Amino acid sequence: MKKITLFMVAATLLAGCSKEDTTSSTFENFIIGVPGQVDDGTVGNEENLYEDDLIAGQNLDAGTVTVSVVDGNIVVTYTSDGDWQIDETHLYIGDLEDLPTTPSGNPKIGHFPYSGSHGGGTTTVSYVGPELAEGDCVYIAAHAVVTNTASGQTETAWAAGLPMGGNSWAMGFEVCL
DSSP states (O other): OHHHHHHHHHHHHHHHOOOOOOOOOHHHHOOOOSTTOOSSSOOSOSSEEEEEEEEETTTEEEEEEEEEEETTEEEEEEEEOTTEEEEEEEEEEEOGGGOOBOTTSOBOGGGOSEEEEOOTTOOEEEEEEEEOOTTOEEEEEEEEEEEETTTOOEEEEEESOEEOOTTSOOEEEEEEO
16 A cells, blocks of 8 residues: 555656746847956957867867957958868858757758868968957858868867757857947
């Protein structure tokens, strides 16, 4: 009788618990910091609004991504370090709500407005984006495919930032002028 009662109590408790909905969108999962503050990159420098690591394979330092403003326009520069070269780049600059994502919240890098394939030996790639007026903020997601020329290892890479959500390791950040 004790076993049946214990089972009924446990079943009642389990039935009362509901599974939490984990299908929320990228935008609800993404936390943007105070305008002008980002992850661990530089902040507020007039030349560089942001500079941080280009992370390959989730934990390898393959270079840097720098965001600056030149003649009022955002300029995003990917620079590889050491034996790494840049094979492809995909860049999103804009409102977080407009970031192209799958229903599960993963970014659709093939739909990013700036992209390119780059020849062997490419170590620097820059894109000139939209104008940014004082007080404006934009969201940036900088993705790349990089290859280590010494080992032949090819990896996806993201500019260091905050996790986007979804079920990938994609990262992004906000910059403000």
